[in-house]
Amino acid sequence: MKIVHLQYGSSSSGNYTITLHDLMKRNGIDSSVLSLFSTFTPDDFAIQKLGKFPNLKSSLDHKIQAKLNRENNKEFGNFSYPILGTDVSSHQLISTADIIYVHWVLGGYLNINSLIKLAQLGKPLIFVLHDMWTFTGGCHYSFECEKFKGTCGNCQVLPENKEKDRSKKLFLKKQKLFQKYNNLYFVAPSRWMEQNAKSASLLKNKNIWQIFNSVSSNFKQLPKRPDKFIKPDKTRKIIGFGANYINSPYKGFQYLLKALQILGELNISIDFEILVFGSNLSEEIIKEIPFKVHYTGYLTSEKEICAAYNSMDVFVVSSIADNLPTTILESLRCEVPVVGFETGGIPEMIEHKRNGYLAKFKSSEDLADGIIFCLKNEVRGKLKPEFEDEQVIAKHFRLFEAIK
Structure with missing residues (x-):
């Protein structure tokens, strides 16, 4: 079983994608990660990054996003309407993978066309819903808005105040992608996200699995209180x-x-x-x-x-x-x-x-x-038992069995 994880950036601290990748490797899965950028050493074949041109496109996309969103209502957070992206469908890690996990891939890494290219490969494409963006018209959290349950448009984040705004256009692009391909699956890291995903019109009749994020084994109670940041004092x-x-x-x-x-x-x-x-x-x-x-x-x-x-x-x-x-x-x-x-x-x-x-x-x-x-x-x-490694990886194995 070969898995590839797509993630905007790979770092060695607090990165849920790397934590899941490590958990899979410890359990006999041939896992790899493909990111736009990475802090890992270049000779780590299992964690690779793209070259200069994709990163230049990402930088340009950041500038485009900033210009598009300059008048947004910041009260409701970020809005992402991907313009530029890289086609990674022919990358070696993708070509040899049996299953593709899509984590957070915005920021000029992938756009809708990039996702279409991946879907066209026919391999299982698993979207991990780290926020709500996958099933909204562009916001990452909807707050009190429930338009994602019907059709987005006249978005509270955007300044246009019109029905056919960027949220509507992106919603329709996603709708076309999700309706056309039946090799798409969705993982919700929380039950709260699972409920939102199941009520989203974009994911109607889609397979949605609830699997908690894993926690790095580097976190544990230490034998004594460290003095690196604060000198221990019982008072x-x-x-x-x-x-x-x-x-x-x-x-x-x-x-x-x-x-x-x-x-x-x-x-x-x-x-x-x-x-x-x-x-x-x-x-x-x-x-x-x-x-x-x-x-x-x-x-x-x-x-x-x-x-x-x-x-x-x-x-x-x-x-x-x-x-x-x-x-x-x-x-x-x-x-x-x-x-x-x-x-x-x-x-x-x-x-x-x-x-x-x-x-x-x-x-x-x-x-x-x-x-x-x-x-x-x-x-x-x-930590509650359902977040322990054994239970998390068991759910991923059950997911693999279900999508064979």
Whole structure:
């Protein structure tokens, strides 16, 4: 069995595609990855990247997207209408593969014509629904909009305010692709995404499988608390969070910031400090946090990220639109409890008051309550059994059997 995964970028830290690729290899599957760019060494044949010309096209596509979306309503997040893309259907990894997994392939990597070329090969093409884009007219999360259940058009993200806008045009292109080929399959990493996919008109009568994302085995509880980022001190409680895309409308950082400010106003006998990893955490934001902040910057290895989790007493995710945040799975595997909103696929990972705390949607007050609850009750993070490697890979094997 030969599998090839298509993914915009391949890196060694927090990459769900590489994690699945490694899991498949450990279970006897001949797996490979083809990306637009990769941080892996060139002599790793199983993880390959495309050449300069596809990357130049990607750079140009980024500029086109920025121009097309300059007047978008940013409140509803990103909108992707792929213009440029690369035909990878004749690449050696594709030619020798039995099954093709399509992960996140936007950003000028693949466009609709690229996907058509792959579908024409007749091989099973498995789309992994890491967000909602595959079955919408171009948005990555629809928030309250349910037009994807019928026909997209007059999109809330776009400024045109007309029925036949880019969302309508892309919707019709996808409809033509999905209706023409019967070798297309879809994997939803969360039950929440599965429900959305099954209600989407573009995926009507399509085979949709629910398979959770796997978690890298590099994440685990360490024998003792590391001192790489914060010197261990039993008198302090460390609240952690990730800072990537801090201004994203999906991440809800304003609710987390307000929760921290609420904690700062409370008269409780807990000495809080903050540990943040990632990027884009400005000095202005740090000044708004009422506690001492330890900022690691962007961490490039899973070993470092694991050390960061193990330095925390609780990890907070304030996402308001999310599928199955990898950071939650990583934190729980490190046995650090997680506080997050009851939305998207988050409730599928967090058992309320058992391995973390599910806060009321968009309630900073309840987010703060959740942090205090986990700390005062010494809640221990624990990965639920359905996310363990054995169960995840078993579902992929069942998928292979079904599409033979």
